Amino acid sequence: MNFLKNILSSCLGTIVAIFVVVGIFSVIGSMAMMSSDDKASTGILRIRLDEYIPELTDNIETQAFTLESTPKNLGLQRVKDLIEYAKTDDKIKAMALEVSNPANGGATLLDVLASINSFKESGKPVVSYIESSSQNGYMINSAADHVIINPNGEIAMRGYGVMIPFVKDAAQKLGVDFKIFYAGNFKSATEPLRRTDMSPENKTQTREFLNENLSILKRVLADNRKLNSIAIDKIMNELSGRSAKHAKEAGLVDAIGYRDEYFDYLSQKTGFEADDLPFVDLGDYDDKVTLSKKGSFSNKVAVVYLEGDVMDGTKQKGVISDAKYLNIFQKIRNDDKIKAVVLRVNSGGGSAYSSDLIWHEIELIKKAGKPVVASFGDYAASGGYYLACGADQIFAQPNTLTGSIGVFSILLKTKELMNEKLGIQFDTVKTHDNTVFLSSNYDLSSKEEQYMTEMTQDVYNQFIGKVAKGRKLPVSEVEGIAQGRVWTGNKALQIGLVDSLGNLQDAIVSAAKMADVEDYRISEYPYIKKEFWQELLEGFAAAEDAESRITAWLKVNAPGTTSTLKALKTITTCNGVQAKLPFILTE
Structure with missing residues (x-):
């Protein structure tokens, strides 16, 4: 009987301890949240796109548990709604684009880009700062009125490509064989298991997709940076984004400067103190902004x-x-x-x-x-x-x-x-x-x-x-x-x-x-x-x-x-x- 009591007491103690720990973290989290809300009340909306943007907020596969804080994965429509709201929000004075290597595909980025362009219609300044930017990242950064690159920064303007690993020979060396049955001459998902290179059909469809992405990028840069197709091809072939100097000469950026100089520029545009710029990240802005649903409950x-x-x-x-x-x-x-x-x-x-x-x-x-x-x-x-x-x-x-x-x-x-x-x-x-x-x-x-x-x-x-x-x-x-x-x-x-x-x-x-x-x-x-x-x-x-x-x-x-x-x-x-x-x- 005492044994059972001890077991129950231990279990109860463990449960209480867990709730205490969770409660402490909740209090700390709420204090941090109140602090972020205060700062999010006014400032510069900062867009980084570091985290994957699902279609629906937090609709991503469960990740391994960690005591480190994990960022909220805002859904695409929520991101667009927040940017649109910021357009008329008097507390948001400007937008800062600091996009490095977005995790999403081109269609999602085009949607985000459209929202940024809509924000620009407000007349509020949009400034970009680049330390290292992928091609898709630069497509977003290029929407800024003024693009600054770090003296040691780079822009990976190399063109689009697909690289596929083929494991057929490796599997055979291990004594593993794949029996594959497929319908459709272009159905190439199993090629890594049954071939050692891409089929002509797969190369054809892949090249068409890559060319479509390139055409879209060229149209975006023509609008944002006034770069024509020939100039963009030259930039890619000569890797003109490999250094800040070359990027500026190629017309990819407007200025070269360290982060404090970027802050100085934002200060001039917004009137905020350069050493205490009130940046508002999308996650913090999401916590602050409540967009009420409209429309009839009957329809x-x-x-x-x-x-x-x-x-x-x-x-x-x-x-x-x-x-x-x-x-x-x-x-x-x-x-x-x-x-x-x-x-x-x-x-x-x-x-x-x-x-x-x-x-x-x-x-x-x-x-x-x-x-x-x-x-x-x-x-x-x-x-x-x-x-x-x-x-x-x-x-x-x-x-x-x-x-x-x-x-x-x-x-x-x-x-x-x-x-x-x-x-x-x-x-x-x-x-x-x-x-x-x-x-x-x-x-x-x-x-x-x-x-x-x-x-x-x-x-x-x-x-x-x-x-x-x-x-x-x-x-x-x-x-x-x-x-x-x-x-x-x-x-x-x-x-x-x-x-x-x-x-x-x-x-x-x-x-x-x-x-x-x-x-x-x-x-x-x-x-x-x-x-x-x-x-x-x-x-x-x-x-x-x-x-x-x-x-x-x-x-x-x-x-x-x-x-x-x-x-x-x-x-x-x-x-x-x-x-x-x-x-x-x-x-």
């Missing part, structure tokens, strides 16, 4: 954010899955106050199974008489396009990556690794011919290979049929533009995969118009609720994961490798038929 437009990989079964943040989204769409369908639906898609695809289930739920919403409009972000490719292809209207950005109408299946085979490298043998007893054909330790028979080929082709044909139905195109025409080929938003508009170029707000306006409602309120899904204990436990679990620790180290010490490793992991551990984007963009 709602549901905005459903579908971002991340398409997966089966999971309910975690930052991914798309049947387990999470089917219930959301069912609630939307049965809610009489919701008159229209907007799908905000930012996904390179994944599970064909979940993509199809979500597509079906969207069809049911349409049958219920509610118009559905899709808005594409950086990506809406393969499974990301599949789930949205039935929308009544589709918007994309010029540099959105979309299409990739194709699928693949992968079976990992480790017989040689087990038998010859490790000396592990397998034997089996089975009741039927195909009982163990999915096992990694047995070779496929010709009959089993035929089955896998047919299964993959069936899913591909289903994909094409649904695109043809949704886009009101002949199947033969869809087959011609499918084949797993990736298209830019501009090109997708020309071939009928999207209807218009525009952003999320354009899609919302269109959906409301189709539903014939003028006074309406926006409802956002999924609802991101921060449960402390859930976050704590998930974070500790992630911290115990060796992969999480390695990934965290790579993010700091070799940032260019993390996206590559994630992509390889995705295609080598996937289950079932996949509809997945084929490559990674680098600068």
Whole structure:
């Protein structure tokens, strides 16, 4: 009995101690928050874009738990709303752009850039300071009225490129083989596992996408810096951004100066003291600014954010899955106050199974008489396009990556690794011919290979049929533009995969118009609720994961490798038929 009492006392003491510690951190956090609020009341809005901008605030996969403060991941629409609010906020006197290497793709950055240009219409000064800037970072920085670069600064104006690691030979040396089945000549997501170089088809589609990004960058710099196409090509070929001196000579910046000189310039423009400039970062501004929702409660437009990989079964943040989204769409369908639906898609695809289930739920919403409009972000490719292809209207950005109408299946085979490298043998007893054909330790028979080929082709044909139905195109025409080929938003508009170029707000306006409602309120899904204990436990679990620790180290010490490793992991551990984007963009 005393033993049980001691156990209960210890547990109670531990729980109380945890609450005390949490309470202390909460008090400290609230004190810091009050301090930041006071400073955020007036000053210079600073844009850095260091953190990834999800479509919906904090809709990102759970990270390893740490006692260090983690920044809020503001959603794209929230970022745009804050910048727009600052335009007329008398307490915000100027904007400072200090963008180094933004984590998002070009479509997201174009949306942010449009908001910055809107802010400039207020007449408030916009100043940029560059210490080190990527190409996409410079695209944002170039919007400033005055661009200053550190004497030791650089701008990585090198052009766009894609670098793909191929692991086929390495896998063979380890005794690992990949049995790959794919539909679509351009469906190149599995090329790193089955080739040692890029196929001609993949090079063609990749070059088109890179050229589209380059064209957009040139248009932006022509507007912001008055640089023509020939001058920009020369800058890239001669690496004119490699030093502050060369950057100024090439017209990329207006002045060279240390940070204190940058502060002096801001002081002159705003009247604030140079040694105590009241910078207001977006996160602090978000804490200060409350934007009330407007519109009728009886007329709602549901905005459903579908971002991340398409997966089966999971309910975690930052991914798309049947387990999470089917219930959301069912609630939307049965809610009489919701008159229209907007799908905000930012996904390179994944599970064909979940993509199809979500597509079906969207069809049911349409049958219920509610118009559905899709808005594409950086990506809406393969499974990301599949789930949205039935929308009544589709918007994309010029540099959105979309299409990739194709699928693949992968079976990992480790017989040689087990038998010859490790000396592990397998034997089996089975009741039927195909009982163990999915096992990694047995070779496929010709009959089993035929089955896998047919299964993959069936899913591909289903994909094409649904695109043809949704886009009101002949199947033969869809087959011609499918084949797993990736298209830019501009090109997708020309071939009928999207209807218009525009952003999320354009899609919302269109959906409301189709539903014939003028006074309406926006409802956002999924609802991101921060449960402390859930976050704590998930974070500790992630911290115990060796992969999480390695990934965290790579993010700091070799940032260019993390996206590559994630992509390889995705295609080598996937289950079932996949509809997945084929490559990674680098600068």
